[in-house]
Amino acid sequence: MPPIRSLGSSRNKKPPAGFEDIRDDLEIFNIKMKDAQNTPTNNIPKHQAQWPIFQIAHQRSRYVYELYYEKEAISKQLYDWLLKNGYADAMLIAKWKKQGYEKLCCLRCIQTKETNFQSTCVCRVPKAQLKDEQDVQCVSCGCRGCASSD
């Protein structure tokens, strides 16, 4: 049986100060995400169905990450609250802090297991090392290249 969420759980706790500044933008991301979730996927290839979802999740995480780490616009409390409430992907942000992963598109693209050649996704390959000027788009999230040198 799933745990019953009480009214007093973290999700319903009021956000820390400073949330009003970013609420509208986060709301826009929410709306975009809902739209992406609700668009029918009958007429597109199956592997592409989730690309917009990945993309919006990435953008939203990036937004929160930049607010906290680069612009220093939000407080630690608010950042934690946002992570806890699912406004950003903490695992992805954790990767962005590592060298070589500054622009990582999604976590699936660095997963080497269960891939054909036991390697990461093609979008992790720097543009300079790709043979010809091919325009790749990775299968998992539609990324066109997220190597740090790109």
Added chain:
Amino acid sequence: MLKSTYKPSQNQPPPLPPGWTEHKAPTGHTYYYNATTKQSTYTRPSASPLPTPTATTVPQHPPQDPHANFFQYSNVPQLSDPATANAFLAQYDPAHQRHLQQQQHGGRGGHRGYNEGKDRPRPQPVDKPKSKVAIPGCEPWLLVYTKYGRRFAYNPVKNASYWRIPEKVMKGVLELDIRGIKEKATGEHGGVTDAKASTSPSAEPERKLSTAETAETTEGMAEQVELGSDYEEVEVTDDEDEQEEGDREIEEGQSSERPSKRQRTEEPAEDAPIEFNEDDIAYQLQAMGDEYGLDPGEYDDGNPDAWPEGAEGLPLSEADARELFKDLLNDYGINPYSSWEKLIEEGRIIDDGRYTVLNTMKARKDVWEEWSRERIQVLKEQRAKEEKKDPRIPYLAFLQQKATPKLYWPEFRRKYKKEAPMRDTNLSDRDREKWYREHINRLKLPQDVLKKDLATLLRSVPLRSFNNKTHLENLPPEILADLRYISLDPQIRDPLIEAYIQTLGQPPAADEAEEDEAARKAKEERRKREKALQERERIVAEEKRKQKRQLEFGKAALREEERELERAMHVGKKGLQSQLLSANKADSAAGLLGSS
């Protein structure tokens, strides 16, 4: 199916001449566009051999939105000087036009409108001063030639210029022309052949020369007729168009009365002794351009090097460009918390001229990042400075305005969920609901009870914060944040409160006295400290002086000793005897003194 019964009237306008196409402007006007000549006009061009000139081009100087104007002026050093003002406007102008054109096309999708705006011909260049010549005999007057070969008389003293050359100057102008022709002739002899000189028949200048020479003795007016088109008085009006100018240009290019342009430009170096310089010409032309509703930079498409400074854009340093871009961000009220992608997607700033001061997207993003960081810091500081306001006050004021017994809380919340007091995160929804219900319940109470409640509330506030010096606008927060305050209608409530304030006493003086006491104490302390410091300094100074004196004394003693030593060391060549002698002498002298 219904069909329109409309039939085109018999007197249909004549068909358009080839090349012209008919279009509908977004405003509903029909206009005509010639793709080959890039002309557009509102008047229907007729199929006559000479195509009708563009009577009214697309409004060249549409009313600019005040917002944009404000931005422009907000960061300009000083625009009192019309020249700099024009230059500055010109700097932003192309972007403005794009912007405005896009606004015109707003109804039909941004992208399309944008493209059309780009295709549309820009306002054709009009004219610009090319050279100036002092008119001999009429001293302050100058003759200014424009790029298209037109010329006007300019009086730098009166600061007036006339297309129609005044009578009194006419003679001087004639003389000048004659000289010009002569010069040209010599120039041709010297072998200077430019395109114009070669095309002009060489016989004609000579003929003109002779006529001019004969004319010198006769009346100037008669000569004017002979000399022809160059002396035609040109009436310049606002609706004069480029086509006509073009015609005149051709006409004048063919007529060889005027020397070639190159010579003109060489001339003024020797002939312009007075204080009429490039700036003056530029000023004059700007004034004229303003009459046509043009900005500098639109006068010309050819050579930008002669424009008034800044007409084609002031040279921007990188720092300036960055600042400009920041100004742009400030002016559009960009939210520093939003992301760069959102800003670009919105595309509002792209239409502004200052968007292009930075060339690369990377530079723009850098500046944006810097700006947003600064801005956020500023906002943070502002917030910290702002006093903590009770969040209940705006909510309760809002309740008083909107709450009615007709709406249940869920309905009320749904209806006003976008309002700021309803979104304030400092209040919990449960509190809001509670206050709403309470307020609605209180609204149902009789007026007397409400009044009594208000009176008790007023009485409960201490005199320190609520006394006869209080105004209605700044009541203490204890009152404002209370439900009893809002449950009465303001029209009844305010007089009540005012009356109550009248009855209140003076603000308590004890506090002030106490405060005074504290302040005085602090002052006393301070004075004491200062006095002590002074005392100490005095003592130190005295000590120093004493030390110095001692030192000097010691030095003097030392010197004395040294001298003694020196004297002792000083042994003469006479040896010991002499010393003994001297000693004896001294002894005898002492004995003599003693005996006497």
